[in-house]
Amino acid sequence: MTARNSDPTGLHRVLDETVVLPQAARRLDTRHELWPDEVRIRVEKLNLDAASYRQLERKHTAGDGSVDHGAIRAEVLDIVATRGKMQNPETGSGGMLVGTVEEVGPDSPLGLRPGDRVATLVSLTLTPLVIEDGLRDWDGRGEQVPCEGYAVLFGRSIAAVLPDDLPADLSLSVMDVCGAPALTARVVEGYDAPTVAVIGGGGKSGSLSLAAARRAGAGRTIGVVPHEREAARLREAGLADEVVIADARNPIGLRDAVTAAGGPADVTVVCVDVPGCEGGAILATADRGTVIFFSMATSFSAAALGAEGLAADVTMLVGTGYTPGHAAHALELLRDNAGVRRLFEARLAHEAPA
Incomplete structure (x- = not known):
């Protein structure tokens, strides 16, 4: 797959010429194949952080006060496609996601299993992310974004299995600010x-x-x-x-x-x-x-x-x-x-x- 060794911080996924951590990188490697200590998540929803969404909303508000929600949706798609992660270039922030564990590398220390429904507790600003559905089910309104695609967690990432006694949307909202x-x-x-x-x-x-x-x-x-x-x-x-x-x-x-x-x-x-x-x-x-x-x-x-x-x-x-x-x-x-x-x-x- 690659000659690069994996690093628990995700350094092996950074495509920048200089050595930076994934959060500071301009672009991440989003390949589907896993390094041994990684986990791939099948994404079902993103939760954009409030500062990022409000900035996008302000940017796409016309003089008459109307908001172009289609432009917000298009910009989120462009950010992810360009950077390989969701990191608002203005605020520097991203959010988190909910999804189901799809594959676990043999050396992953996260304790997750395929089929676990999880919320990531690390920022989307450092999480390799691919959107596969063009955000067709999101109209650009609100911070919670229905999404089909995949994301990758590193050895030092954090994720929590969603509790059975709470709706997923509610758990996601809480974990976003926990x-x-x-x-x-x-x-x-x-x-x-x-x-x-x-x-x-x-x-x-x-x-x-x-x-x-x-x-x-x-x-x-x-x-x-x-x-x-x-x-x-x-x-x-x-x-x-x-x-x-x-x-x-x-x-x-x-x-x-x-x-x-x-x-x-x-x-x-x-x-x-x-x-x-x-x-x-x-x-x-x-x-x-x-x-x-x-x-x-x-x-x-x-x-x-x-x-x-x-x-x-x-x-x-x-x-x-x-x-x-x-x-x-x-x-x-x-x-x-x-x-x-x-x-x-x-x-x-x-x-x-x-």
């Missing part, structure tokens, strides 16, 4: 009954992070949302002690809103998929507090320079999306918290094609 609640819980456990503010508390990662913070011992939880409609849903879900409406891009407005709700926060979790939220998150956080950035729209240079310019003594963490046990933890939160589950199911119903 890193956020796991890291939130870990950070909250390091404080004594902290005040926790979650910016974007009504979204997928935000609602799970609120639930995780409360379970981990938060003394007070504050959910920040952009408008009253989302605030009403979050209040009904009962996930936050206080729900406030603020534009996360307005640093003074965000600071004042969080302070009025009982802040500043000891832990601030940023779960919004729009740029420009770094300064407000820093200002809303108490000295010696922690800011966790769980958005691919974050400018980490803006965060670092902003904290310096504000003389803010805060720890800032990049949410990598991986914490040991993160998928099981997030699914447990969903099962045990009716408010979280209602929010997820409502989002899925809204994204479902008419």
Whole structure:
């Protein structure tokens, strides 16, 4: 097949002239045949990450506000065909997928078997991917993309077998953001009954992070949302002690809103998929507090320079999306918290094609 030896990071699939890891590569080798430590997945659905989909939606919105969903669909096809993976060139982000294990290499350490229905817990930005159906069953609306094709996992990839007690779409939505609640819980456990503010508390990662913070011992939880409609849903879900409406891009407005709700926060979790939220998150956080950035729209240079310019003594963490046990933890939160589950199911119903 090839003279190249496989590497558990997937380096052998990189087609760039320089040595880079698959996530940084311009193009990946998508050949069907497996190296000994790889696994091939028969894909049934992609889940585009929120920042990537919103950027595509903005790009293809006309002056009259209408969205060309066909152009979104065409661009996703072009990205995958050109790069051998789904990696939005503007945001640098991708998403994850659901599918069935088709073949397992004899040296694969992942513990998967042919026939297992799985969700990948590594980004599409580093996953070799081939779309074979032209996305004929996707109209370009929403982050979940029905798809026929295949993808390849490496020796250091991560995948979780889908649980039998939850619908696949629901499990996929949870696993897409499962890193956020796991890291939130870990950070909250390091404080004594902290005040926790979650910016974007009504979204997928935000609602799970609120639930995780409360379970981990938060003394007070504050959910920040952009408008009253989302605030009403979050209040009904009962996930936050206080729900406030603020534009996360307005640093003074965000600071004042969080302070009025009982802040500043000891832990601030940023779960919004729009740029420009770094300064407000820093200002809303108490000295010696922690800011966790769980958005691919974050400018980490803006965060670092902003904290310096504000003389803010805060720890800032990049949410990598991986914490040991993160998928099981997030699914447990969903099962045990009716408010979280209602929010997820409502989002899925809204994204479902008419």
